[in-house]
Amino acid sequence: MNIDQIFKNNQAWVNEKLGVDPDYFKNLSEGQAPEVLYIGCSDSRVTAEEIMGAKPGEAFILRNIANMVSNLDLSAMSVINYAVSHLKVNHIIICGHYGCGGVKAAMQSEDLGILNPWLRNIRDVYRLHNDELNAIADEAQKYRRLVELNVQEQCVNVIKTADVQIAYRNRNITVHGWVMDMATGKLIDLKIDFDKVLKDIMEIYHLD
Numbered sequence: 100m101n102i103d104q105i106f107k108n109n110q111a112w113v114n115e116k117l118g119v120d121p122d123y124f125k126n127l128s129e130g131q132a133p134e135v136l137y138i139g140c141s142d143s144r145v146t147a148e149e150i151m152g153a154k155p156g157e158a159f160i161l162r163n164i165a166n167m168v169s170n171l172d173l174s175a176m177s178v179i180n181y182a183v184s185h186l187k188v189n190h191i192i193i194c195g196h197y198g199c200g201g202v203k204a205a206m207q208s209e210d211l212g213i214l215n216p217w218l219r220n221i222r223d224v225y226r227l228h229n230d231e232l233n234a235i236a237d238e239a240q241k242y243r244r245l246v247e248l249n250v251q252e253q254c255v256n257v258i259k260t261a262d263v264q265i266a267y268r269n270r271n272i273t274v275h276g277w278v279m280d281m282a283t284g285k286l287i288d289l290k291i292d293f294d295k296v297l298k299d300i301m302e303i304y305h306l307d
């Protein structure tokens with residue numbers, strides 16, 4: 100991708116938007132009220148807005164390696180706080196993807212420098228679901244399942260945040276766990292049964 104081309108693309112996009120609505124950018128600049136918070140992977144192939152057909156103003160976005168939500172990550176915690184408590188989004192989506200390099204790296208025991216502490220969170224997901232994963236003989240299948248379980252655990256991490264707990268008490272907010280299958284382009288709703296998943300952890304984290 101050529102840098103000059105990016106500015107040409109941008110001008111073409113501005114012209115296209117103004118061609119449909121001369122006030123498009125004037126209205127856009129007046130504020131945002133997105134319906135969803137999307138937390139996905141930084142992978143260049145999993146473009147949040149494009150795969151959802153979301154227009155500017157519709158989705159608040161956080162992307163990092165392997166769509167992680169760590170309570171020590173000031174960026175993730177700030178994004179969740181702002182989206183949930185200020186913008187009042189009604190849906191939070193954690194979207195993983197099959198073929199995720201971050202998840203793959205966490206399955207190997209290589210030393211990856213600065214990535215080690217980040218990937219350790221995924222290794223913790225593996226440890227939590229050790230029995231289920233080790234029962235899968237096929238490596239490719241195990242890899243896909245770890246992608247799904249990582250999404251599930253990051254959803255739980257979102258639910259544990261104070262902002263989401265307060266929102267649960269006061270209004271409707273729904274957390275969704277999705278996976279994007281790059282081989283088909285399709286988004287898959289994992290339909291995670293959060294009542295079941297959370298039942299066991301409620302007492303420990305004092306959630307209600």
Ligand SMILES: [Zn+2]
Nearest residue numbers: 140142199200
């Ligand atoms: Zn990824």
